[in-house]
Amino acid sequence: MAGRLALAAILLGTGYLLSFTFALFLPRQVGETLLLLFLVASLLAAYKEWKEAPLLVILGSLVGFFSEFLGLNFGVPFGSYRYLRFRNATLFNVPIPITIAWGTYLYTSYLASLALTRDKWRRLVLAPLLMVLLDLAIDPAMVSAGFWEWLDTGPWFGIPMLNFVGWFTVSFVATLLYTQIAKSNPEGSPALYLPYLATYPQLFYFANGEALLAVSISFTIAILIFGLVLQRYITKKLPVATRREQYIHS
Numbered sequence: 001m002a003g004r005l006a007l008a009a010i011l012l013g014t015g016y017l018l019s020f021t022f023a024l025f026l027p028r029q030v031g032e033t034l035l036l037l038f039l040v041a042s043l044l045a046a047y048k049e050w051k052e053a054p055l056l057v058i059l060g061s062l063v064g065f066f067s068e069f070l071g072l073n074f075g076v077p078f079g080s081y082r083y084l085r086f087r088n089a090t091l092f093n094v095p096i097p098i099t100i101a102w103g104t105y106l107y108t109s110y111l112a113s114l115a116l117t118r119d120k121w122r123r124l125v126l127a128p129l130l131m132v133l134l135d136l137a138i139d140p141a142m143v144s145a146g147f148w149e150w151l152d153t154g155p156w157f158g159i160p161m162l163n164f165v166g167w168f169t170v171s172f173v174a175t176l177l178y179t180q181i182a183k184s185n186p187e188g189s190p191a192l193y194l195p196y197l198a199t200y201p202q203l204f205y206f207a208n209g210e211a212l213l214a215v216s217i218s219f220t221i222a223i224l225i226f227g228l229v230l231q232r233y234i235t236k237k238l239p240v241a242t243r244r245e246q247y248i249h250s
Helices: 002-025 028-047 053-074 096-116 120-144 161-181 190-198 200-206 210-237 240-249
Strands: 081-083 148-150
Touching: 002 028, 002 096, 002 190, 002 200, 028 053, 028 096, 053 081, 053 096, 053 161, 096 120, 096 161, 096 190, 096 210, 120 148, 120 161, 120 200, 120 210, 190 200, 190 210, 200 210
Parallel strands: none
Antiparallel strands: 081 148
16 A cells, blocks of 8 residues: 555655746646646556545545635635736636645645554644645745735734634645545555655745745744654664664663
8 A cells, every 4th residue: 555655645746846847947837737647647546545535635626616715705714815816717716726726735735644643533633734834835935926915914924824724724624524435544654745845846936035934944844744754664664673772772
């Protein structure tokens, strides 16, 4: 199982990196299409051992779409904001790329949570928390790059705290629906965390001024978490005799 999911993670991480690279030289839509193709490839790779993986993406996109519709029209659950791009690709004024991004990021965060715990109920909280950690970088970076703007302001580099409460709530609802429906409980490895880290190069590129600090803080926390995951994984893989020897010398 771990091998199939590791391949799925590698494909998704590659998609993030190639999408960002292509977007440097070609229209943004080319990079977005490339990421979508790698997302599909990742889901196909995971499907044999994790048949509900596509369901997670679908639920993330659907719940994300309704939350964006409410947010743009009523300021709930994120606060008041408006998009400055994507105007030619919308559904009920909700940008289609943003809808897909919700599902993609939730899948990415859930993969990372698989590396943190085998307990699906703990992942119910961990995946939304990882989504919030990622948005600590996404929102400041995208605002500084002119993708959207906030009509409300807040303490996190101009982003209102309600936005992060909203991100957790939306992610939690989508993950809860998935957890109630899904029967499989895939096991994870540190490799499943790598797509999460692969989201950051593009955010560093878009970030300007103070937003660069926001991305750096979020990335540093993500790296520290990955370091703990890797250390725990290596410790478990060490032979018992080796661990005893390390304990004696320590």
